Amino acid sequence: MAWFRGLAALAAALALGAPALAGSATSDSIWDRKHALQSAMEAMPAGATLTNQRCETLEVGLDNIRYRCTVWWSDTPAPAPAPAP
DSSP: OHHHHHHHHHHHHHHHHSOOOEEEEEEEESSOHHHHHHHHHTTSOTTOEEEEEEEEEEEEETTEEEEEEEEEEESSOOOOOOOOO
């Protein structure tokens, strides 16, 4: 039973003490891929850096198409470019 309390305490410490450093958002659109991507990117927090994106076209029947895009981001700022000499 003591090991369970220790495990619970460790899980709580990790959950409360670990900041969220990354995230993702997914959006669907019936209009076009661009709209789905833009909608997913709007869910990114201010200052986040886009790290990856993926879009797919889904056939939902009767010749209807839906576009789904997922974006991933990091809350760590991107490195600043080196100043020009």
